[in-house]
Amino acid sequence: MSSSGSLKRKVVVMGSPNVGKTSLTQQWIAPPTYNESYFPTIEATSHKIINFEGVEYDCEVIDSAGQDEYTLFPSKYAVGVHGYLLVYSINSRQSFEMIQTVHDKILDFAGVEKVPCVVVGQKVDLSGSERRVTFAEGEALAKKLHASFIESSAKDNKNVGKAFEVLLREMQKEYNPAPEKKKSSWWGWGK
Numbered sequence: 001m002s003s004s005g006s007l008k009r010k011v012v013v014m015g016s017p018n019v020g021k022t023s024l025t026q027q028w029i030a031p032p033t034y035n036e037s038y039f040p041t042i043e044a045t046s047h048k049i050i051n052f053e054g055v056e057y058d059c060e061v062i063d064s065a066g067q068d069e070y071t072l073f074p075s076k077y078a079v080g081v082h083g084y085l086l087v088y089s090i091n092s093r094q095s096f097e098m099i100q101t102v103h104d105k106i107l108d109f110a111g112v113e114k115v116p117c118v119v120v121g122q123k124v125d126l127s128g129s130e131r132r133v134t135f136a137e138g139e140a141l142a143k144k145l146h147a148s149f150i151e152s153s154a155k156d157n158k159n160v161g162k163a164f165e166v167l168l169r170e171m172q173k174e175y176n177p178a179p180e181k182k183k184s185s186w187w188g189w190g191k
């Protein structure tokens, strides 16, 4: 816990180039922010303090440079990281297939079997004819990876906050679960 009483959470946003990682991050950090132009990111770190389900979180969000299967995995994307947004774009099969690759690399590098993550299908504002990945496929992949799933649009600011909140909940389950509520028993009604 930080000196101010908030819980520090370090999050990395990963996925193929051009899927909307920066747009999603910026829309959450400083809404309303959306840019039609595409400027490839080298790497950017942002901060946000958020109160979620009664807990104050001091979030550090690393917006990574787009990955492909050959990208080396930097140690700073694993060391001290609490959770990941794994982002693809619903109009790109290739970006969808990259999610498994990136996830494998995270587990490999961190030497763990499971890590809090949310699979995010971005650009859900695009028309149906542009869609190349169905909702069900996204959901099935997330299930396989023991992750949560959400579709979002940074452009329309749809499910952007929710994507980060779902990740906060995943991290909460892993690192700061709520104490189990005391069950009342027949000899102690209401206790």
Ligand SMILES: Nc1nc2c(ncn2[C@@H]2O[C@H](COP(=O)(O)OP(=O)(O)OP(=O)(O)O)[C@@H](O)[C@H]2O)c(=O)[nH]1
Pocket: 016, 017, 018, 019, 020, 021, 022, 023, 024, 035, 036, 037, 038, 039, 040, 041, 042, 064, 065, 066, 067, 122, 123, 124, 125, 126, 152, 153, 154, 155, 156
């Ligand atoms: N239609 C639509 N376009 C989007 C959305 N989010 C981002 N874009 C566009 O997609 C392009 C890439 O967006 P970025 O946010 O830079 O993507 P990125 O994944 O950070 O890209 P890299 O820096 O290369 O990794 C830009 O032209 C954005 O305007 C969205 O929700 N809907």
